[in-house]
Amino acid sequence: METAYLDKEPTRAEVDAWPGATLLEFGTGWCGWCRGAQPKIAQALQAHPGMRHVKVEDGSGRPLGRSFGVKLWPTLVFLRDGQEVTRLVRPQDAQPIAEALGRIA
Template identity: 70%
Template structure:
């Protein structure tokens, strides 16, 4: 599952994420967020550069959304890189593709 373009309403629970196997990237934000839109070229480029087949789930975040709170999300976009349900790295408002590529390589 390569880069995902659209944030979707929360469908995963924290238990689902904790039970996941292999690499996983959760990206928290919204489709209307300017910071999120500005980061998308970097996120997309990183997934293309890394060449990793890492699942990328864009989670629409906001008040009352538990999954984002469980990862301490306060600013958008926040990317959480997981391996076997365990957080390996978190990037908040990435400004370029390099940090994202490095994090992808650590979990792939």
């Protein structure tokens, strides 16, 4: 599992072109909600070892987060072939994350 948030985010066109299943996570390393969600995300991803997981550092003026309408962290966007299937905002448990991963796997 990727542990650090990307400083340089991919473009929306790049994200839209990604094939297969992707968990796109928006947040920051200093966000308490984000840090608290990491074990739950890791637990859910154990059943999907090949899943693309991209952690994007978000904030004011970051175009990728704005293009997805991100307001709170962490926001997990579940993509299949670059298209959003579902999302979770501030997940409190691994089960909803695992269910969402199952929808895109």
